[in-house]
Amino acid sequence: MMHHTQLSGLSGATLQIISDCGHAIVRKKSSSEQGNPRLHRQMEKQQAFSRLDGPIKTPEILNAGTTSEGIFYFDMKFVYGLDGHRFLEQGGPAEMRAFAAKLTDHLYRIDTLPCIGKTSAYASIYDSCIYKLIEVHRQNVGLSDELAGKILGGLERVRQMNIDTQGFCHGDFTLENMIIDSKGDLFFVDFLDSAFEHPIQDFIKLSQDIHGGWFQTRGRRISASYISYLERIMDFAVEKAAPEYAPARFILQSLNFCRILPYVRDEIQRKFVIDRITQFVNQTS
Ligand SMILES: Nc1ncnc2c1ncn2[C@@H]1O[C@H](COP(=O)(O)OP(=O)(O)O)[C@@H](O)[C@H]1O
Ligand SMILES: [Mg+2]
Numbered sequence: 001m002m003h004h005t006q007l008s009g010l011s012g013a014t015l016q017i018i019s020d021c022g023h024a025i026v027r028k029k030s031s032s033e034q035g036n037p038r039l040h041r042q043m044e045k046q047q048a049f050s051r052l053d054g055p056i057k058t059p060e061i062l063n064a065g066t067t068s069e070g071i072f073y074f075d076m077k078f079v080y081g082l083d084g085h086r087f088l089e090q091g092g093p094a095e096m097r098a099f100a101a102k103l104t105d106h107l108y109r110i111d112t113l114p115c116i117g118k119t120s121a122y123a124s125i126y127d128s129c130i131y132k133l134i135e136v137h138r139q140n141v142g143l144s145d146e147l148a149g150k151i152l153g154g155l156e157r158v159r160q161m162n163i164d165t166q167g168f169c170h171g172d173f174t175l176e177n178m179i180i181d182s183k184g185d186l187f188f189v190d191f192l193d194s195a196f197e198h199p200i201q202d203f204i205k206l207s208q209d210i211h212g213g214w215f216q217t218r219g220r221r222i223s224a225s226y227i228s229y230l231e232r233i234m235d236f237a238v239e240k241a242a243p244e245y246a247p248a249r250f251i252l253q254s255l256n257f258c259r260i261l262p263y264v265r266d267e268i269q270r271k272f273v274i275d276r277i278t279q280f281v282n283q284t285s
Helices: 033-052 084-090 093-108 125-138 145-154 156-161 199-210 214-218 224-241 243-263 267-283
Strands: 002-007 014-020 023-029 061-066 072-077 081-083 178-181 186-188
Touching: 023 033, 033 061, 033 072, 081 084, 084 093, 084 178, 084 214, 093 186, 093 224, 125 145, 125 156, 125 243, 145 156, 145 243, 145 267, 156 243, 199 214, 199 224, 199 243, 214 267, 224 243, 243 267
Parallel strands: none
Antiparallel strands: 002 014, 014 023, 023 072, 061 072, 081 178, 178 186
């Protein structure tokens, strides 16, 4: 085996492209022993997704193990393609249409897919939201008492949704965790446990880019018409697969940006995130 380039990720896990008898494979390694269980669950979720045999693919898992230092890793096939951000930045209208059709296909039936994550730690989406809000507020990362109070009030809408049955979710459904290959096939990577497994979690997370413009902080310039096209697709999908989400979407989008707050890299990013939290909370009437 020969070691090659490192892929960039956000989780702290490392990704290396390894050449194995001329075939490129990707090794994803946990950053620490404490991170092992989560990465292990990620691998299991990826395997469970591939067993669903749907229109969206995920790289085949080839091998898994533990290093001599006790660090868990798994190997998967390398996908020759672009992540969603780069794809949307560079792709032409025809490629974009094909991508949107695949995403629509998935989102329209997301409510019919089985739960593939572990049993959630919380009894409902509402419980997980309250916990998250308190956690972020306590961390002193720039979420003011006033803003936290407004979000808390807005979460009443989430309580009224009464969502206490788990369902399918990817868990970190961002454009960066999608890969589009040269044939136009769409792959999902980087599955994650969610505090409460439910399709709405994926709608919220996808909104981070589509409605929240997160790609800008990653240095990406995506055509406004592509973004508004994806916005429409999401709206239709929500109406079809998760109509209960609509009244609570702004407050959930606001809280989603709170989740990022502890991880911002600089004051410019912090301002971007606080602006989004404020904007979405103010849209909750
Ligand atoms: N099997 C793969 N083939 C090709 N590229 C991959 C593969 N897995 C991940 N990547 C690329 O590496 C990036 C980081 O991987 P990811 O699993 O999302 O790590 P992180 O958990 O750090 O975000 C992805 O956004 C994707 O572009
Ligand atoms: Mg990722």
